[in-house]
Amino acid sequence: MQTLRLGSRGQDVRTLQSRLALIADGxxxxxxxxxxxxxxxxxxxxxxxxxxxKTWTALGINPYHRxxxxxxxxxxxxxxxxxxxxEQIRQCHLARGFSDIGYHYVVYPxxxxxxxxxxxVVGAHCTGQNTCSIGVCYVxxxxxxxxTPKDTRTPAQKKSxxxxxxxxxxxxxxATVHCHYEFANKACPSFKLCDL
Ligand SMILES: [Zn+2]
Numbered sequence: 001m002q003t004l005r006l007g008s009r010g011q012d013v014r015t016l017q018s019r020l021a022l023i024a025d026g027x028x029x030x031x032x033x034x035x036x037x038x039x040x041x042x043x044x045x046x047x048x049x050x051x052x053x054k055t056w057t058a059l060g061i062n063p064y065h066r067x068x069x070x071x072x073x074x075x076x077x078x079x080x081x082x083x084x085x086x087e088q089i090r091q092c093h094l095a096r097g098f099s100d101i102g103y104h105y106v107v108y109p110x111x112x113x114x115x116x117x118x119x120x121v122v123g124a125h126c127t128g129q130n131t132c133s134i135g136v137c138y139v140x141x142x143x144x145x146x147x148t149p150k151d152t153r154t155p156a157q158k159k160s161x162x163x164x165x166x167x168x169x170x171x172x173x174x175a176t177v178h179c180h181y182e183f184a185n186k187a188c189p190s191f192k193l194c195d196l
Contacts, residue, residue, distance in 0.1 A: 001063050004051040006033050011174055012067045016051055019059045065120070068172040070133040071165055072126045073196070074103060074180050075141025075189040080152040084139045086114045098124045103135040105164060111156025113164055126183050134168055134175075136161070141190040149187035151195065162196060 002012045008028040017024040020035045033049040040047040043058045053063035078084045085108075090101040101116040102124035108114065116135075117123055125135030138161055140152035153161065165177055177196065180188035 001051075001056050001061060001065055001067055003053075004028055006030070006049065010067075011069050014174070015061065015067070016059070019061065066122065066131070068119075068132060068134055068168075068175050070129060071168050071172075071175050071177045072129060072133045072135050072180055072183070073161070073165075073178065073189045073193075074125055074135060074137040075152075076106075076137055076139050077141050077188065078139060079142050079144050079146045080140055080150060081109075081144065082140075083109065086116055089116070089137075093124065103137040105134070105136045107136070107138040107157050107160045107164065109139055109152075109154045109157055111154070111160040113160050126180055129178075129183055134172070136164060136168075138189065141188065149190040151191040153191065158196075165196065 002008070004013055004016060006028055009026055011026065013028045013032070014024040014026045017032060020039060022032060022035055036051055036055065037047040037049045040055060045054055045058060056063035076084050076089060086101060086106050089103070089106060093100065093102045103116040104119050104123055106114045106116055119134060122130050123133065123135040124130060126133060138153055138157050141150070142148060142152070143150040169175055177193060179193050180186055
């Protein structure tokens with residue numbers, strides 16, 4: 001969770017406000033600050049109006065919980081019809097110097113969903129967007145020539161991707177769904193968001 005103070009905005013502020021039974025508008029204004037200070041005082045904490053790890057803990061929220069505001073879709077950029085496993089992706093990413101597979105989930109052509117990096121850990125899949133996002137990847141994304149971007153999703157993959165995104169959106173209310181190409185000059189994931 002972020003450390004919040006007067007002027008902070010966003011999802012973490014909404015979480016804070018709902019814990020304090022305030023209107024969750026996502027804007028840390030004077031009313032929120034007042035409520036934070038009263039809460040801190042009642043908890044025997046320093047009533048500074050700043051929500052850091054101690055205050056988050058007192059609110060019943062793990063301060064190291066990541067706040068997820070985006071779900072970002074990817075492809076493995078491998079040719080249509082070729083299998084590519086979580087372990088193979090992990091090896092590629094380790095070779096690139098990542099600490100683990102960069103994605104949180106991988107959807108195989110048969111529609112099975114496989115866990116990559118734990119959701120609680122920041123991924124390595126989209127420059128500038130990793131801290132606040134979950135990275136979801138499907139196997140495929142290129143035509144058989146191995147270089148032309150193509151939506152190679154099988155019907156089973158499409159169904160699983162949609163269901164996985166829905167599950168994540170329920171888990172992280174307010175999180176928006178994006179394609180990797182929105183943040184980078186890439187074709188990834190080789191389909192448009194409206195075709196999800
Ligand atoms: Zn990507």
